[in-house]
Amino acid sequence: MFNKQELIDFCNNARENFLSHISIDCVVFGFHEGQLKVLVLKMKNEGSWYLPGGFVLKNEPIDEAANRILKDRTGLDEIFLQQFHVFGDPERSRPHNEMYKDYLPPAENWFANRFLTIGYYALVDFVHVNPTPDSHSELCAWYDLADMPNMELDHATILKTALDTLRLQLNYQPIGYNLMPKEFTMPELQKLYETILNQKLDRRNFQRRMLAFGILNRSEQPRKGGAHKAPFLYSFDLDNYQNALKEGLKGGW
Amino acid sequence: MFNKQELIDFCNNARENFLSHISIDCVVFGFHEGQLKVLVLKMKNEGSWYLPGGFVLKNEPIDEAANRILKDRTGLDEIFLQQFHVFGDPERSRPHNEMYKDYLPPAENWFANRFLTIGYYALVDFVHVNPTPDSHSELCAWYDLADMPNMELDHATILKTALDTLRLQLNYQPIGYNLMPKEFTMPELQKLYETILNQKLDRRNFQRRMLAFGILNRSEQPRKGGAHKAPFLYSFDLDNYQNALKEGLKGGW
DNA sequence: GCACTTGGTGTATTAATAACACAATAGTAT
DNA sequence: ATACTATTGTGTTATTAATACACCAAGTGC
Numbered sequence: 026m027f028n029k030q031e032l033i034d035f036c037n038n039a040r041e042n043f044l045s046h047i048s049i050d051c052v053v054f055g056f057h058e059g060q061l062k063v064l065v066l067k068m069k070n071e072g073s074w075y076l077p078g079g080f081v082l083k084n085e086p087i088d089e090a091a092n093r094i095l096k097d098r099t100g101l102d103e104i105f106l107q108q109f110h111v112f113g114d115p116e117r118s119r120p121h122n123e124m125y126k127d128y129l130p131p132a133e134n135w136f137a138n139r140f141l142t143i144g145y146y147a148l149v150d151f152v153h154v155n156p157t158p159d160s161h162s163e164l165c166a167w168y169d170l171a172d173m174p175n176m177e178l179d180h181a182t183i184l185k186t187a188l189d190t191l192r193l194q195l196n197y198q199p200i201g202y203n204l205m206p207k208e209f210t211m212p213e214l215q216k217l218y219e220t221i222l223n224q225k226l227d228r229r230n231f232q233r234r235m236l237a238f239g240i241l242n243r244s245e246q247p248r249k250g251g252a253h254k255a256p257f258l259y260s261f262d263l264d265n266y267q268n269a270l271k272e273g274l275k276g277g278w
Numbered sequence: 279m280f281n282k283q284e285l286i287d288f289c290n291n292a293r294e295n296f297l298s299h300i301s302i303d304c305v306v307f308g309f310h311e312g313q314l315k316v317l318v319l320k321m322k323n324e325g326s327w328y329l330p331g332g333f334v335l336k337n338e339p340i341d342e343a344a345n346r347i348l349k350d351r352t353g354l355d356e357i358f359l360q361q362f363h364v365f366g367d368p369e370r371s372r373p374h375n376e377m378y379k380d381y382l383p384p385a386e387n388w389f390a391n392r393f394l395t396i397g398y399y400a401l402v403d404f405v406h407v408n409p410t411p412d413s414h415s416e417l418c419a420w421y422d423l424a425d426m427p428n429m430e431l432d433h434a435t436i437l438k439t440a441l442d443t444l445r446l447q448l449n450y451q452p453i454g455y456n457l458m459p460k461e462f463t464m465p466e467l468q469k470l471y472e473t474i475l476n477q478k479l480d481r482r483n484f485q486r487r488m489l490a491f492g493i494l495n496r497s498e499q500p501r502k503g504g505a506h507k508a509p510f511l512y513s514f515d516l517d518n519y520q521n522a523l524k525e526g527l528k529g530g531w
Numbered sequence: 532g533c534a535c536t537t538g539g540t541g542t543a544t545t546a547a548t549a550a551c552a553c554a555a556t557a558g559t560a561t
Numbered sequence: 562a563t564a565c566t567a568t569t570g571t572g573t574t575a576t577t578a579a580t581a582c583a584c585c586a587a588g589t590g591c
Binding site for chain 3: 463464465481482485486500503505506507508509510
């Protein structure tokens with residue numbers, strides 16, 4: 026990925042500015058055309074795939090670090106972000122530790138260190154994201170959850186853990202505001218839940234339950250133009266939504 | 279807490295053996311005489327209070343580190359331990375960063391670094407714990423959750439977050455095996471739940487629900503000798519318990 | 532025996548979840 | 562225009578889970 030000079034510059038910069046031994050990796054979920062998508066990066070030359078990640082500045086809160094990293098990859102600010110697990114096996118970064126060993130001795134090679142990584146997951150509105158590769162990578166792109174490329178290191182595990190966390194959170198948190206466009210139909214929202222949970226839900230029961238949460242506003246106008254019956258448009262009631270985030274919902278799927 | 283020579287020795291040892299910038303803090307919950315207890319340490323001289331904590335060896339998985347730290351404080355091995363949050367505000371360890379600044383310049387002073395701390399909570403059987411202070415502390419002792427001393431740094435926040443996590447987990451995990459003695463009565467188990475949730479539960483409904491989980495075995499013999507009617511003794515069915523840990527329970531409190 | 536405390540069990544009520552059927556609408560094909 | 566079809570909206574019933582509540586049993590102290 027790096028040539029020697031790039032590596033030396035990167036390592037000098039990293040040693041000076043970042044906390045050692047700590048990285049952040051992000052699982053960015055988007056939702057588009059009925060599919061749950063995940064943002065991945067393709068390493069230059071190597072061609073291997075990674076989750077977007079980075080390091081923590083020496084005087085930066087970790088949540089801000091995650092935000093900064095994702096702003097670089099998506100163009101978005103104020104992303105819905107949640108820390109979910111620390112991956113701390115000393116073997117986890119072993120494949121990386123060997124990298125560049127011909128270029129730089131371990132003491133100077135940032136990548137020769139052991140790294141704990143803090144896993145964050147993010148929920149974003151697909152259409153607002155402008156996928157942008159970082160300096161190591163040649164490509165930043167969405168992949169269908171059902172069709173992910175093989176990822177390096179433990180990134181597949183990180184993704185799985187993020188998804189498990191998201192599924193659990195569905196039980197006591199409203200989810201959707203960050204993944205859906207401003208206005209959406211009930212069947213679209215249902216598709217999101219079905220995709221996350223990977224199971225079919227009953228249309229009528231879903232609607233009743235969702236409305237009972239009291240976090241949706243129904244628009245005056247249905248969506249015209251499509252084939253078939255015009256569905257109502259809904260948007261989230263932000264006040265009630267925020268409140269539900271704090272208070273939690275009851276019941277589970 | 280340390281005199282100068284102790285400090286120098288500690289720092290030399292720490293720099294050589296531990297990952298920098300990372301610490302682990304543990305909230306150890308025990309249950310005794312109807313009270314939820316938390317293990318705390320009292321710093322030498324200073325007299326301030328802390329949660330048990332420590333650092334991660336350079337080649338040690340973080341779960342093992344937490345286990346090692348707790349073995350030192352409790353004498354127990356194979357503790358039920360769960361990582362629950364990383365506290366990563368750069369201000370969080372500020373009060374410590376000033377410590378010993380007259381003894382050692384920042385570059386050599388381990389405590390002058392910024393530390394992220396990984397929060398773990400542990401559930402242990404109170405009577406098996408042998409509280410043991412570490413080298414910084416003069417005392418290691420149980421405190422009632424309702425009667426905790428003021429703790430340094432963000433340790434009160436860490437405790438609160440651990441408790442919130444524990445309460446949430448009650449919704450989809452069996453809890454008790456690690457906190458209760460081998461055999462216990464239903465009212466005793468109920469007291470545990472009531473203490474964690476900080477609310478009264480209905481005796482009869484609690485029993486029905488608990489039994490419905492299918493993780494309890496009722497002993498042939500009731501507990502004799504006490505005053506009043508002899509209660510049945512229960513123990514956890516470990517197979518079903520482990521399975522429930524994996525599969526999750528349904529419903530919430 | 533009698534009062535009192537603690538523990539065990541059952542039943543009626545209410546709320547939540549799951550299962551299911553039919554009517555309305557906007558396009559498409561003829 | 563008419564029938565057809567896919568899709569959305571809504572209501573009703575059955576099942577299951579949660580809650581509230583009342584009685585009986587066993588041991589202690591008097």
